[in-house]
Amino acid sequence: MRTFVRAADRGQLQHAADELGVTQQAVSKRVAALERELGVRLFTRTTRGVELTLDGQAFLPHARGIVAAVDRAVGAVRPGARARRIDVLGRRSAQAVVLHDHWRSRPGTALDVVTLRVDDPRVAAAAVRAGEVDAAFRTVTDPAALPPEVRMVHAFDSPLELLVGPRHPLAAARTLRPHELRGWRIWVPGIAPGSEWGEFYDQLATAFDLNVDATGPHFGDEVLLDVLADSADVATLVGARDRYVWPAGHDLRRIPIADPTLAYPISLLLPRTNPHPGLRAILDHLAGLPAPPEPAWRPSWATPQPGAGHRRR
Incomplete structure (x- = not known):
C-alpha cells in the first residue's frame, strides 16, 4: 500500500524505489501483488513513467488514509514519539x-x-x-x-x-x-x-x-x-x-x-x-x-x- 502511494505521487517506479530504499523490480512486484489482490489495474505505463487508472484514482485516497493510520498507530506506541x-x-x-x-x-x-x-x-x-x-x-x-x-x-x-x-x-x-x-x-x-x-x-x-x-x-x-x-x-x-x-x-x-x-x-x-x-x-x-x-x-x-x-x- 505504501509503495502504491509513493509510486502514484512520483509517477516513476524508480523514484518510488529510491524513496523506499528498494529496487525498481521490488516496487513492480509489490504493485502487481496489490493489483492481483484487488482484481483491478492501478497503473498504466507511459513513456514518462506510470499514470493512475480510473480504479487507481478511486483507490488512492483510501490508500493514503490507511498508510497515515498505520503511521499514527506506530507512533502511538513509540515511547519517544507518543504523548x-x-x-x-x-x-x-x-x-x-x-x-x-x-x-x-x-x-x-x-x-x-x-x-x-x-x-x-x-x-x-x-x-x-x-x-x-x-x-x-x-x-x-x-x-x-x-x-x-x-x-x-x-x-x-x-x-x-x-x-x-x-x-x-x-x-x-x-x-x-x-x-x-x-x-x-x-x-x-x-x-x-x-x-x-x-x-x-x-x-x-x-x-x-x-x-x-x-x-x-x-x-x-x-x-x-x-x-x-x-x-x-x-x-x-x-x-x-x-x-x-x-x-x-x-x-x-x-x-x-x-x-x-x-x-x-x-x-x-x-x-x-x-x-x-x-x-x-x-x-x-x-x-x-x-x-x-x-x-x-x-x-x-x-x-x-x-x-x-x-x-x-
Whole structure:
C-alpha cells in the first residue's frame, strides 16, 4: 500500500524505489501483488513513467488514509514519539496545576493528563507496571506494597491552607497555626479507606488533636464550596496549589497554615526500566519547585529526597 502511494505521487517506479530504499523490480512486484489482490489495474505505463487508472484514482485516497493510520498507530506506541500519559488525582489538584505549568513552559509538548478514578495507590502502581499510564502522582505509603518494577520518587510538598466562608470566626486571620484549628469542624468528605490521603489525615488529626470529619458522601467541590459559604462553623483543608473557583458572592477565604507548615507529600510513580523519555523533563520541572516554609510537619511515611523530586531552597 505504501509503495502504491509513493509510486502514484512520483509517477516513476524508480523514484518510488529510491524513496523506499528498494529496487525498481521490488516496487513492480509489490504493485502487481496489490493489483492481483484487488482484481483491478492501478497503473498504466507511459513513456514518462506510470499514470493512475480510473480504479487507481478511486483507490488512492483510501490508500493514503490507511498508510497515515498505520503511521499514527506506530507512533502511538513509540515511547519517544507518543504523548506522555500521566495520572493525577483530579483536574484541579496541585499535581494537575504543576503539570499545566510544565506544559506552559514547553508549548506544544505532547501530554495526556488522565485521572484513573482509583483510591488505592497500589492500583495506580499496577497501572504504571502494566503500561496503562507512564507515571502516576500517587504515594504507596508501605514500601513493601510497591511492585518491584515500579519506583517512587518524591515530587513535591503541597502546603495546606484552611478554606472557610466569611461567617466563620477564623475568616479574618491572615495565617493560622495548627493548634488554632483545634475544636473546629474540618470537613473533608469522601476520604476513602486505604487511600494515601486517608492515612495522611489520620496522622494529621492525631498529631494536632484536630476534628477531621469525613462523614457523608462527597457530592463534588461545588457542593462543598456552597456549604462553606453558608456556614459559620465548617472549614476544610486544601492544597496551596489546588485550583478552586467559586462565585464572587461566596467570599471564601484561603488562610495559610504555618509554624509548622502542614506539608502534604506528593510522590510520582514511574517504571524502573524504560520510562518514557519525556518524563525527564517533568522530573526536572519538579526539581525546580520551591519547598514549603520550614518548620514543616509531614506524615511519618514521608521521607523528603532532595534531588529526586525537588531541591530544598
